[in-house]
Amino acid sequence: MFNSALLILFISLSTFAQNDTIIKERYTAHNKGKFTISWGGNRDKYSQSDIRFMGDNYNFVVQNADAHDKPKGWHIDYITPGRATIPQTNFKLGYFFTDKYSLSIGVDHMKYVMTQNQTANITGIIDGNPPFNGGYANTPTVLTEEFIMFEHTDGLNYVYTEIARQDDISKWFGIKNTDKFQVNINGGFGVGVLYPKTNTTLMGKERYDEFHVSGYGTSVRAGINLTIFKYFTIEGALKGGYINMPDIRTTASTSDSASQEFFFGETIIAFGGIFKI
Template sequence: MKTSITFSALLFFCISLNSFAQNDTIAKERYTSHNKGKFTISWGGNREKFTDSDIHFMGDDYNFVVQSATAHDKPKGWHVDYITPGRMTIPQTNFKLGYFFTDKYSISIGVDHMKYVMTQNQTANITGIINGNPPFNGSYANTPTVMTEEFLMFEHTDGLNYVYAEIARQDDISKWFGIKNTDKFQININGGFGFGALYPKTNTTLMGKERHDDFNVAGYGTSIKAGINFTFFKYFTIEGDLKGGYINMPNIRTTKSTSDSAKQEFFYGETIIALGGIFRL
């Protein structure tokens, strides 16, 4: 009987000691040691570069291609509009909401609000036919033509909206820099792949026709990114990303007439700086 009591007491002591050790480890474990179950949110701005692209315009009385058209973005610079309700879509912005389903992997949804402006007054070759739109009527065969405001203005400035889902991986590299208390400051690197739809509001002035000027699902895009993330005091983040991708828009609305449309495809590069947070509900 005494042996049984002694063994039971010893077992209870070992279990209690093990539990205490586990609780002590949990108590000492940093908030930033694990990401699984955390949500992220961020808001920031971007700059973009676009490759030259062929833009194909189609309608009842015209069908032509502007070849190798150059384009640029429309930066706002450092401005209060980035945080002013009602004016947040005037600059080039980025919004993303994510969830870590493991310590390293997350899934997110986001909107890259980019701006695409075909360079005005550039000379580009045109191939195709225009009828019923004087003084631009004629047959074109690699014909150098100046993109005047009277002939063509073409831009996605409200904007070139890439609405996407993304899967990404994040790794803590704080130890590379000798940082021990990651709850105060943590450095992470990340990379990801995204896929989504293009939902632009295209502003087009085409041979004097009334423009469409409304949002439209125009096509799809894919993207890859790599970035660095700084986390301060467990919950606050600053992230810088380099992002690139492919955009294909076969269904661009150009004028009020549903018979008028355009299509184009191109590659783009994007730099992003965003502020945000990481938290558990």
């Protein structure tokens, strides 16, 4: 009987010790099985690109066209339902399938504006569209609104899937209680499609004002993630990539189209959360 009592006491102490260990293990110690969600904004830079415009009676290339983004700044539109596509935004939903690796889907709502009234060399031919008719051979031409206005402003939508790795570096800063504050670094690689709503005024033609799958893109990202009180996140990231759009709708006519490829860079600030269901 005495031996039985000792056995029961030993089992009780072991169970208590195990439960105590489980209780003391921090929520932030493991990520596997957690979901992440974030919403934020971006600023963008674009390389020069050759933009080809094609139709029944024209085929020409605007060479080395400059472009820029269209920032909104800090604004309530970022959190106003129905107005979220007015600023440049980022949405991402992810799942950690291990403690370090996650798979995400997201939308980078960038804005691309070809710089108006720049002078660019044009090569090709235009016929039946006065006063722009003629043959062009590296001809310097002012890109007026009457000739070409070319924007992906609703927007340059990069819809992607990304695989990423995240590492806790809190100890580098002497942080012991990561359930209160945790510092992570992360990086990822993504692929996706471009689904822009292109705003184009081309030689007076009626513009096409619908979303259209226009091409594909790839991207790499590096960032720093701050987790506050276990569930809330703030993330800053640098992201860059390549975009190729061979099928851009420009006017109401299906015979009219444009194509371009370029590199892009983003700076992103996003707010969100990390949680288990």
